[in-house]
Amino acid sequence: MDPQQLRTFVTVARLASFSEAARELGYTQSAVSQQIAALEADLGTALLLRRPVGPTGAGQRLLEHAAPLLVRLEAARADVARLAGAPNTRLVLGATALAVGAALGRALGEVRRAYPRVEPVVRVLAQDVLPAQVATGEVDLALVDGLAAPSDPLPLPDVGPLRTVAVAERPVAVALPVGHPLAGRAGLALADLSAARWLDAPDLTPPAARLRAAAGVDGFRPATRYQGTDLHGLLALVAAGHGLTLLPEPVLAAAPGVGYAPIAAPRLVHRIELVHGSLPEGPAALLARLLESSRG
Amino acid sequence: MDPQQLRTFVTVARLASFSEAARELGYTQSAVSQQIAALEADLGTALLLRRPVGPTGAGQRLLEHAAPLLVRLEAARADVARLAGAPNTRLVLGATALAVGAALGRALGEVRRAYPRVEPVVRVLAQDVLPAQVATGEVDLALVDGLAAPSDPLPLPDVGPLRTVAVAERPVAVALPVGHPLAGRAGLALADLSAARWLDAPDLTPPAARLRAAAGVDGFRPATRYQGTDLHGLLALVAAGHGLTLLPEPVLAAAPGVGYAPIAAPRLVHRIELVHGSLPEGPAALLARLLESSRG
DNA sequence: ATGGGTTACGTCAATCGTAACCATG
DNA sequence: CATGGTTACGATTGACGTAACCCAT
Numbered sequence: 101m102d103p104q105q106l107r108t109f110v111t112v113a114r115l116a117s118f119s120e121a122a123r124e125l126g127y128t129q130s131a132v133s134q135q136i137a138a139l140e141a142d143l144g145t146a147l148l149l150r151r152p153v154g155p156t157g158a159g160q161r162l163l164e165h166a167a168p169l170l171v172r173l174e175a176a177r178a179d180v181a182r183l184a185g186a187p188n189t190r191l192v193l194g195a196t197a198l199a200v201g202a203a204l205g206r207a208l209g210e211v212r213r214a215y216p217r218v219e220p221v222v223r224v225l226a227q228d229v230l231p232a233q234v235a236t237g238e239v240d241l242a243l244v245d246g247l248a249a250p251s252d253p254l255p256l257p258d259v260g261p262l263r264t265v266a267v268a269e270r271p272v273a274v275a276l277p278v279g280h281p282l283a284g285r286a287g288l289a290l291a292d293l294s295a296a297r298w299l300d301a302p303d304l305t306p307p308a309a310r311l312r313a314a315a316g317v318d319g320f321r322p323a324t325r326y327q328g329t330d331l332h333g334l335l336a337l338v339a340a341g342h343g344l345t346l347l348p349e350p351v352l353a354a355a356p357g358v359g360y361a362p363i364a365a366p367r368l369v370h371r372i373e374l375v376h377g378s379l380p381e382g383p384a385a386l387l388a389r390l391l392e393s394s395r396g
Numbered sequence: 397m398d399p400q401q402l403r404t405f406v407t408v409a410r411l412a413s414f415s416e417a418a419r420e421l422g423y424t425q426s427a428v429s430q431q432i433a434a435l436e437a438d439l440g441t442a443l444l445l446r447r448p449v450g451p452t453g454a455g456q457r458l459l460e461h462a463a464p465l466l467v468r469l470e471a472a473r474a475d476v477a478r479l480a481g482a483p484n485t486r487l488v489l490g491a492t493a494l495a496v497g498a499a500l501g502r503a504l505g506e507v508r509r510a511y512p513r514v515e516p517v518v519r520v521l522a523q524d525v526l527p528a529q530v531a532t533g534e535v536d537l538a539l540v541d542g543l544a545a546p547s548d549p550l551p552l553p554d555v556g557p558l559r560t561v562a563v564a565e566r567p568v569a570v571a572l573p574v575g576h577p578l579a580g581r582a583g584l585a586l587a588d589l590s591a592a593r594w595l596d597a598p599d600l601t602p603p604a605a606r607l608r609a610a611a612g613v614d615g616f617r618p619a620t621r622y623q624g625t626d627l628h629g630l631l632a633l634v635a636a637g638h639g640l641t642l643l644p645e646p647v648l649a650a651a652p653g654v655g656y657a658p659i660a661a662p663r664l665v666h667r668i669e670l671v672h673g674s675l676p677e678g679p680a681a682l683l684a685r686l687l688e689s690s691r692g
Numbered sequence: 693a694t695g696g697g698t699t700a701c702g703t704c705a706a707t708c709g710t711a712a713c714c715a716t717g
Numbered sequence: 718c719a720t721g722g723t724t725a726c727g728a729t730t731g732a733c734g735t736a737a738c739c740c741a742t
């Protein structure tokens with residue numbers, strides 16, 4: 101099972117065409133055909149149906165394995181390259197939207213003082229792609245926010261040997277329109293809110309499925325979906341009564357126009373975790389040290 | 397980065413010898429040397445120091461990536477083979493020691509009635525190797541027990557696309573010698589026991605590091621280490637006052653000679669999860685269905 | 693001098709491209 | 718009949734083994 105073969109296999113499957121895949125990979129259509137044939141011979145099964153081109157059952161299974169495999173291969177290469185190559189003088193930070201805050205601002209300031217020549221880049225991305233971006237070296241480190249039980253780490257996809265450290269932990273509250281009867285109430289149970297209308301903002305807050313798992317009950321039916329990473333827009337929808345959302349309490353305390361009530365059960369925290377691989381000396385390593393020690 | 401090259405690399409590193417690795421892999425010493433050279437050329441760095449043979453820094457990093465990568469490759473192959481090969485007529489179940497219980501016994505009985513010709517095999521293994529065993533097809537499915545927050549899945553190593561379902565969940569209690577002042581006490585907090593003497597039984601109960609993380613405090617210093625998967629021996633040590641252990645409450649309730657006290661905080665459960673890949677029709681699939689529906 | 697990793701070189705297999713071929717819509 | 722995947726074939730590349738080499742105990 102050559103990685104090359106796996107790459108062309110996933111490409112063919114994605115484009116549903118041998119010739120398109122050949123073009124994208126810089127091969128002849130014939131070479132692609134031969135690679136697929138070799139892979140099928142190696143595994144002893146047909147992987148693709150031809151005309152129209154699509155995965156067989158076995159091909160479907162292989163596809164689920166192949167993508168993470170290729171990510172991990174690239175991650176391995178990036179990891180040794182990091183250690184072998186020139187000392188990194190850039191600083192690219194990946195982060196989920198809610199992970200960018202005052203603590204990061206302070207730390208970034210110190211890094212700019214120490215390395216005046218580097219221009220830090222902050223790239224806001226979805227939670228589930230960040231570990232892969234770190235592993236493959238597309239970002240140097242990442243700040244990921246999410247909900248978890250106090251004792252448990254965030255459930256992040258495992259894409260290789262990465263270090264994960266919590267750098268901030270805040271209580272969780274539900275955002276409400278001002279004047280909502282529940283606003284300000286203490287001891288709220290998440291399960292009691294399962295029948296309410298919820299806002300689904302996948303780039304900012306945990307999805308409904310996660311809420312159901314945390315509360316242990318069904319419900320949390322999303323009424324409106326908010327696509328975007330902008331907090332103000334989401335809060336405006338909350339204020340207008342379009343639904344509820346779970347957010348860190350300090351964020352809601354500082355937001356005008358919305359009320360909130362802390363969630364007491366189940367015991368949940370909003371946590372920001374720093375994800376990074378090995379960091380040779382440089383601005384990225386400094387930023388990691390600052391964030392780890394600031395813890396806030 | 398050919399998988400073959402990675403395999404010889406990890407073998408050379410493990411045996412600290414080119415010639416030994418060549419013997420184990422069925423190559424010439426020369427071929428091994430050439431493969432390592434090619435890999436080093438590909439990655440642009442020295443990976444091994446010669447005479448004595450050992451990994452360089454970059455080699456160390458690559459080793460951390462290579463082992464899981466090879467496991468996942470084998471898992472991919474096994475997964476398509478499962479779907480392509482002859483319908484599985486065997487039944488090999490992997491399980492951690494505490495996951496083998498009455499519910500499994502009942503389910504296994506039904507499987508034997510439905511498939512009188514198969515001889516089920518139950519293989520007791522450590523928690524952290526079971527997912528890999530499932531992925532690579534060495535066992536058909538696995539029952540894994542462990543501690544977790546009620547809403548969170550067990551923290552298992554991710555070795556590929558596997559399905560995980562909770563099949564049983566029980567309260568957690570601390571095992572104590574009979575007559576211990578805490579025995580029978582309700583509302584015990586785990587953190588209050590951090591200074592006690594603990595038994596470290598890595599094959600049966602969560603390690604000290606996990607307890608520290610769950611309780612959020614230091615401590616849980618292991619006094620005695622118990623290597624083995626036999627519950628009775630461990631309980632005998634508890635009864636003799638050699639230390640405390642965390643176990644499912646029903647197990648302790650049925651054990652003579654030991655007392656116990658349920659843990660109220662943090663909210664933890666002892667859960668048994670079923671781990672399996674795709675299961676073509678056969679005894680393994682039936683057992684999975686039975687376990688999933690019994691939930692006990 | 694010997695054990696063990698490297699290098700040179702010959703052989704064989706694998707892979708790619710060109711081009712002829714065939715099947716499906 | 719045309720688009721697109723397969724097969725045949727020749728050329729190139731790469732991988733392994735033998736054997737000579739070299740370096741460090």
